[in-house]
Amino acid sequence: MNLSFSIIVPVYNRPQEIEELLESLCQQDFSDDFELLIIEDGSKHTCAVEVEKYQSKLNIKYFFKANSGAGLSRNFGMENATGNYFIILDSDVLVPKQYLKVVKQALESNFTDVYGGPDAAHSSFTPLQKAINYSMTSVLTTGGIRGKKKAVGKFQPRSFNLGLSKKAFEKTKGFAALKAGEDIDLTFRLWENGFETQLIAEAFVYHKRRSSIQQFFKQTFAFGTARPQLNKRYPETAKITYWFPSLFILGLDISLIALLFGYWQGIALYVIYLGFLFVDALFQTKNLRVALLSIVTSMTQFMGYGLGFLESQFFPKVEE
Known part of the structure; x- marks a missing residue:
């Protein structure tokens, strides 16, 4: 297949x-032509000036449309x-700079109609972003198997770094x-239609979040609210592991109440877990401040996802 890339970015x-x-994108080590479609999703603060600066360097198509959310804006771009x-x-x-070259080589050697890549932290990111x-x-949080070769089951790409053939989109x-x-x-719909997905581990991007x-x-609260909705749409995909963040938060609440009555064992387990998380973050990032902040962000992640999941599970809103 002669690949011709169109990069779609909602903003x-x-x-x-x-x-x-x-x-x-200007720094890509890639000799083939590619186009870039920027979809302004009803923004008040547009990027028209920034796009104009790069018109002579990149093949850019710039669109402005009414706000509909990122998903439908991506469809508009495609x-x-x-x-x-x-x-x-x-x-x-x-x-x-090697991203497009890596993607092309991977698809030429093992073509699939869908791929996804992982994300990483750039050296310029703030300690909180890292x-x-x-x-x-991390394997110690709900991030778990995201973007990992040893992921359990088939790989599920995420929209911050995802490739999709025109055929798969039209289907x-x-x-x-x-x-x-x-x-x-x-x-899930791609799988239902017989399309295969793959992880291209080397096709990573630096994701600011x-x-x-x-x-x-x-953000994590929104992720949590989405999961019960997806479980209802695709009941065969539901897993007990999706409850873990909610159980983590409920267990912490129970442990804090027990501590008031002199039972410290529950809190001790949480302290041990956070200690492991701190050591792992320090090993991974080589930065004490980032490791300390990782405790805060991981607890925020559990809290956001867990509470969002519980709200959506027991007090679902009618889908628009």
């Missing part, structure tokens, strides 16, 4: 991030793309109108 009020992404293989990126990523990245990718109609979990929903604890909590 909402993040002009500074887009400029950094565009600069990283509908207007001319390539036969779409690469979906979030606006808050930086792309290593801590969030640790929490979202599935792309992303559903979900506020969260739309990439998982798409993966959120820049504050409050934003990170809101």
